[in-house]
Amino acid sequence: xQSLEQPSEVTAVEGAIVQINCTYQTSGFxxxxxxxxxxxxxxxxxxxxxxxxxxxxxxxxxxxxxSDSYGYLxxxxxQMKDSASYFCAVREYRGYTDKxxxxxxxxxxxxx
Amino acid sequence: NAGVMQNPRxxxxxxxxxxxxxxxxxxxxxxxxxxxxxxxxxxxxxxxLQKENIIDESGMPKERFSAEFPKEGPSILRxxxxxxxxxxxxxxxxxxxxxxxxxxxxxxxxxxLTVV
Numbered sequence: 396x397q398s399l400e401q402p403s404e405v406t407a408v409e410g411a412i413v414q415i416n417c418t419y420q421t422s423g424f425x426x427x428x429x430x431x432x433x434x435x436x437x438x439x440x441x442x443x444x445x446x447x448x449x450x451x452x453x454x455x456x457x458x459x460x461x462s463d464s465y466g467y468l469x470x471x472x473x474q475m476k477d478s479a480s481y482f483c484a485v486r487e488y489r490g491y492t493d494k495x496x497x498x499x500x501x502x503x504x505x506x507x
Numbered sequence: 508n509a510g511v512m513q514n515p516r517x518x519x520x521x522x523x524x525x526x527x528x529x530x531x532x533x534x535x536x537x538x539x540x541x542x543x544x545x546x547x548x549x550x551x552x553x554x555x556l557q558k559e560n561i562i563d564e565s566g567m568p569k570e571r572f573s574a575e576f577p578k579e580g581p582s583i584l585r586x587x588x589x590x591x592x593x594x595x596x597x598x599x600x601x602x603x604x605x606x607x608x609x610x611x612x613x614x615x616x617x618x619x620l621t622v623v
Contacts, residue, residue, distance in 0.1 A: 428611065437598065437614040438550065482549060492563035494540060495600070495612055497550040 397421040399483055399498035406504045407473050415468045415501045417483035425486045427459050427466045428495065433479045441468070441481075470503070478505045509534070511601050511615035512581075519621045520589045528584040528618045532601030539582045540612065541574060544596045553597075556582060589622045596620075 399419040407413040417427065426445040430438040444450055444459035444466060456469040470477055483498040512531040520526050532539050537557055542550040552566040556576035567574065571589075576582040586593055596619050600612040 430614075437616045438600075440611045440613070443611060492555060492565075493538065494552050494555050494563060495550075496552060497542075500549045 397485065397487060397496045399485060399496065401481075401483060401498040401501045403499065404502045404504070406506065408506050409473055409475060411473050412469065412471050413473060413503065415470075415481050415483075415503070417466045417468075417498055419464050419466075419483070419485050419498075421485045421487055421496060422489070424461070425488045427457070428484045428486060429455075429457055429468045430482045430484060430497075431479050432482065432500075438482065473505050475505050475507065478503055511536075511599055511613050513597075513599050513615035513618050515618060516616060517619050517621070519623060521623055522590055523588050526586040526589050526593070526620055528586075528597050528599075528620070529581040530584070530599030530601075530615055531581040532599075533603075533613055536601035536603050536613075538602045538612075539576050540600045540602075541582075541584050542598045542600065544598060544617075546595075550598060553584070586620075589620075591622045594620055594622045 401417050426443055428443045429441040431441050432438045442450055442457040444457050447461055449458045454471045459466040480500045480502050482500045484495040487496050511533055514529050539556045541553040543553055544550045554567050554574045555563040559578050571587045573585045596617045598617045599615045602612040
């Protein structure tokens with residue numbers, strides 16, 4: 396089966412840096428994605444890593460190590476609006492099917 | 508280019524009624540996915556469809572749930588004889604290409620189903 400593990404909650408203050416880890420067990424791995432979801436809102440795409448290493452997009456960076464089945468999302472210069480849930484997701488492709496399997500989610504609370 | 512459109516945004520049904528949830532993918536997207544999210548939980552895969560075909564329904568409950576994506580019109584998730592445990596947010600996502608072609612999935616705003 397597939398499983399992705401994330402911490403359930405992380406707290407930080409404005410301006411700080413926070414790292415949200417994700418470990419996964421899956422087959423047919425085709426990359427690790429990160430999504431942000433505000434309360435009552437839709438998941439929105441943040442980043443995607445298919446290869447090992449760091450991808451940077453503005454204040455957000457994402458890292459992947461396929462040999463360790465591990466990735467993380469790094470959020471810098473935190474702002475209040477970053478308070479949301481963050482999900483890692485594995486794109487599972489097995490030749491006939493193609494779907495995102497989501498982690499349990501990490502609730503980030505940013506305090507002033 | 509409009510995003511993924513879902514309707515209704517909120518749906519209230521009494522136990523035993525039917526719920527029909529609609530999803531129009533983004534223009535040019537032929538892959539549609541349905542996910543269910545219970546309060547304070549992650550998104551659980553339900554079904555993956557392409558036009559007129561169900562590709563993977565491994566996440567769908569065996570009874571009362573069905574999905575379709577006709578040649579014309581939106582994708583429909585249908586829940587018959589709803590029970591309180593069906594109360595959740597149902598999200599639809601669409602993408603343009605398959606996973607091996609490295610593309611993201613875009614989500615709609617969801618339909619929040621409440622069974623009373």
